[in-house]
Amino acid sequence: MILKQHEVPYNLLSTIAILLRLPESHSKFQNCKQEVANYYSGYKGELALDYYLTFVDQLSVHILHDVRLPFINSHYQIDTLILTPNFIVNIEVKNLTGFIRFNHEMGRMYQYIGQKERSYQDPLLQANSQAHQLKAFLYNEGLSHIPIESLIIFVNQKASLSEERDKRIIYGFQLKQRFDEFSKKYQNSSLLKINSLTQKLIQQNQPLQINMLKHLGIREDELIYGVICPHCLHIPMLRVYGRWICQSCLNTFRAEAHVRSFYEYALIISNIINNKNARKLLNVDSIHVIQKLLKKAGFTPRGETSNRTYLIDVNLQNKAQYLLNYYLKMSKQNRFGEKRVFFSETN
Numbered sequence: 001m002i003l004k005q006h007e008v009p010y011n012l013l014s015t016i017a018i019l020l021r022l023p024e025s026h027s028k029f030q031n032c033k034q035e036v037a038n039y040y041s042g043y044k045g046e047l048a049l050d051y052y053l054t055f056v057d058q059l060s061v062h063i064l065h066d067v068r069l070p071f072i073n074s075h076y077q078i079d080t081l082i083l084t085p086n087f088i089v090n091i092e093v094k095n096l097t098g099f100i101r102f103n104h105e106m107g108r109m110y111q112y113i114g115q116k117e118r119s120y121q122d123p124l125l126q127a128n129s130q131a132h133q134l135k136a137f138l139y140n141e142g143l144s145h146i147p148i149e150s151l152i153i154f155v156n157q158k159a160s161l162s163e164e165r166d167k168r169i170i171y172g173f174q175l176k177q178r179f180d181e182f183s184k185k186y187q188n189s190s191l192l193k194i195n196s197l198t199q200k201l202i203q204q205n206q207p208l209q210i211n212m213l214k215h216l217g218i219r220e221d222e223l224i225y226g227v228i229c230p231h232c233l234h235i236p237m238l239r240v241y242g243r244w245i246c247q248s249c250l251n252t253f254r255a256e257a258h259v260r261s262f263y264e265y266a267l268i269i270s271n272i273i274n275n276k277n278a279r280k281l282l283n284v285d286s287i288h289v290i291q292k293l294l295k296k297a298g299f300t301p302r303g304e305t306s307n308r309t310y311l312i313d314v315n316l317q318n319k320a321q322y323l324l325n326y327y328l329k330m331s332k333q334n335r336f337g338e339k340r341v342f343f344s345e346t347n
């Protein structure tokens with residue numbers, strides 16, 4: 001059974017929020033677009049694994065998706081873990097397409113699409129280091145005897161793997177067969193109480209949150225401010241008599257539109273906002289209107305009236321999933337090729 005579901009990567013949502021507000025003329029626009037595409041493909045790949053997992057006998061196993069665990073001064077991320085009473089499987093998911101060739105001696109993986117070649121690090125290196133780090137975790141729990149197996153699973157049906165490859169690198173449809181082989185191999189190994197181990201792993205999980213603006217080298221003041229139209233993604237909408245009006249598609253919206261801007265602010269800049277920054281964010285001049293909107297949104301106020309801040313204390317990985325739809329909309333409408341109007345900031 002699945003004990004921990006997939007998470008929409010925080011950084012994916014954060015990078016989409018930036019892309020929506022980045023002028024196309026910006027030197028980092030293509031980088032940002034590529035970063036979103038990479039995160040999105042990785043996320044879709046992890047979801048695609050679910051289909052192949054349904055063929056694994058799930059009665060006596062625990063499945064954990066997206067586990068990020070501390071190791072010395074850093075962290076390591078595991079796409080999927082299968083815990084059984086006899087052994088553990090560490091799964092790394094790849095969503096690449098095209099012909100894939102490996103040079104394990106040189107630690108490289110090559111992807112060929114048409115005439116194009118791209119080189120990556122050999123995924124075996126990553127899987128080996130994950131297994132090593134997991135081993136250290138088990139050692140601390142007094143479980144160093146539990147065998148760990150690693151698999152690198154290519155889930156995209158448009159991938160063709162070179163025959164010359166390590167046997168841990170497989171297609172999705174081979175998962176069941178490999179899992180059954182492991183079950184046979186370890187059927188006599190000592191039994192592991194997986195309940196408490198699963199709980200420990202979930203407790204220690206720390207989702208990755210990096211400041212994507214900094215990571216991409218984009219300054220806060222280079223972004224386009226204003227409320228995004230949920231229908232056509234035009235930015236900014238105008239506030240008229242308590243409603244948001246899109247000047248492009250003429251649709252009107254109520255609170256859901258600006259509450260989303262607050263979520264985006266939290267994803268891009270900070271989950272703490274004051275009146276001044278909220279006015280700039282929504283393109284609204286009135287201190288009183290902003291005060292009302294922040295209060296109504298239900299965010300937790302902190303401090304005295306003069307320097308009051310609000311904590312945007314929501315689970316953004318759930319609440320901001322609409323950004324995935326925005327991204328699909330953007331791609332479908334080919335909005336990347338369209339010029340957007342840049343409105344000057346108000347303060």
Ligand SMILES: [Zn+2]
Pocket residue numbers: 229230231232233234246247248249250251
């Ligand atoms: Zn619109």
